[in-house]
Amino acid sequence: MISAITAPHIFHQLKWYYVAVIYIIAPVLAFCNAYGCGLTDWSLVSTYGKLAIFTIGAWAGAANGGVLAGLAAWRVMMNIVSTASDLMQDFKTGYMTLASPRSMFVSQVIETAMGCVISPCVFWLFYKAFHDLGLPNSEYPAPFALVYRNMSILGVEGFSALPKHCLTLCYIFFVAAVVINGMRDAVGKKRARFIPLPMAMAIPFYIGGYFAIDMCVGSLMLYIWRKINKAKADAFGPAVASGVICGDGIWTLRSSILSLAGAKPPLCMKFLSKNQNAKVDGFLNS
Structure with a gap:
């Protein structure tokens, strides 16, 4: 009310x-x-x-x-x-x-x-x-x-404002997700682990590729940890993952405070392709 x-x-x-x-x-x-x-x-x-x-x-x-x-x-x-x-x-x-x-x-x-x-x-x-x-x-x-x-x-x-073939692609991927999930349920647990999860594949498209990279690195660390000591990895893995996520959030808070204060970084780093880097070097040397 x-x-x-x-x-x-x-x-x-x-x-x-x-x-x-x-x-x-x-x-x-x-x-x-x-x-x-x-x-x-x-x-x-x-x-x-x-x-x-x-x-x-x-x-x-x-x-x-x-x-x-x-x-x-x-x-x-x-x-x-x-x-x-x-x-x-x-x-x-x-x-x-x-x-x-x-x-x-x-x-x-x-x-x-x-x-x-x-x-x-x-x-x-x-x-x-x-x-x-x-x-x-x-x-x-x-x-x-x-x-x-x-x-x-x-x-x-x-829907007339959507780009061409947008709805068609939505229909195709929706049906594909249902079929893949059905296959995972039908083949059993042993074989299902070799079939990718549609939800997991959709997450990077939704929030950006950085999430997939973070999850890939974290999964690799957990895989190696389990090979070394499976008991400790199962016991402390969620706590370590939570700490890594919280650490990223803590830096976001610091960055927001610095931005509000109007702080400017002392230097800027940029990664360019080989051809673009050559053009920049040529321009600086001219």
């Missing part, structure tokens, strides 16, 4: 009944995402949010601000679905560490309330510090904003 009342005051294109429909549908999607996240440790919250972009955007229509309504609905849907999966992951961690489920739930409620205050403050800080925030050539171009805006436009205008 609070969301249905307050959200339309912030985004006038998002009507109260759009928010009400989202809250009716979201629990089912939240359950699916929490279940899948528990199995794979990968939250598909943005994928469920895209459903809100397409449905609410098409429902509102271009004449009634469907683009902005779809984007606002996407954020509402993501907040609901992500909170459910995060809570279940916290319960999973609490179970492994023998923590109190009641304490975990109370902590989640406190964190959610803090996020309602801290997140707008952080956005306002960036908005005031960088006046060109979100522009293509700015320090923070926000590329995902352009991606999701185009998705919302697609939901309003229909």
Whole structure:
């Protein structure tokens, strides 16, 4: 009720009944995402949010601000679905560490309330510090904003705005994923390990090739570790992987602080091809 009342005051294109429909549908999607996240440790919250972009955007229509309504609905849907999966992951961690489920739930409620205050403050800080925030050539171009805006436009205008053969490729890869998963289930566990997972192959296309490189290096390290000492690798492998992931996140935090302070790197490193490097050397020597 609070969301249905307050959200339309912030985004006038998002009507109260759009928010009400989202809250009716979201629990089912939240359950699916929490279940899948528990199995794979990968939250598909943005994928469920895209459903809100397409449905609410098409429902509102271009004449009634469907683009902005779809984007606002996407954020509402993501907040609901992500909170459910995060809570279940916290319960999973609490179970492994023998923590109190009641304490975990109370902590989640406190964190959610803090996020309602801290997140707008952080956005306002960036908005005031960088006046060109979100522009293509700015320090923070926000590329995902352009991606999701185009998705919302697609939901309003229909599939006619897609590139040629885009839907055909979507159909082909969808059927291929179903067939490959069916083959994995049919051949048994011993042979299934030689058939690649469609979900694993799709992740690098979704979030970038760097993820595939990180997973490849990490898998190689775990493989060698298991050959040396399988018991220790099975016991401490998840903890080491978590530490590596957290270390990457800690540097992201430092980088954000340095960017806010306006710090500039003392030097810049760039990798070029052989031909391009020869041209640069020739230009510097001229």
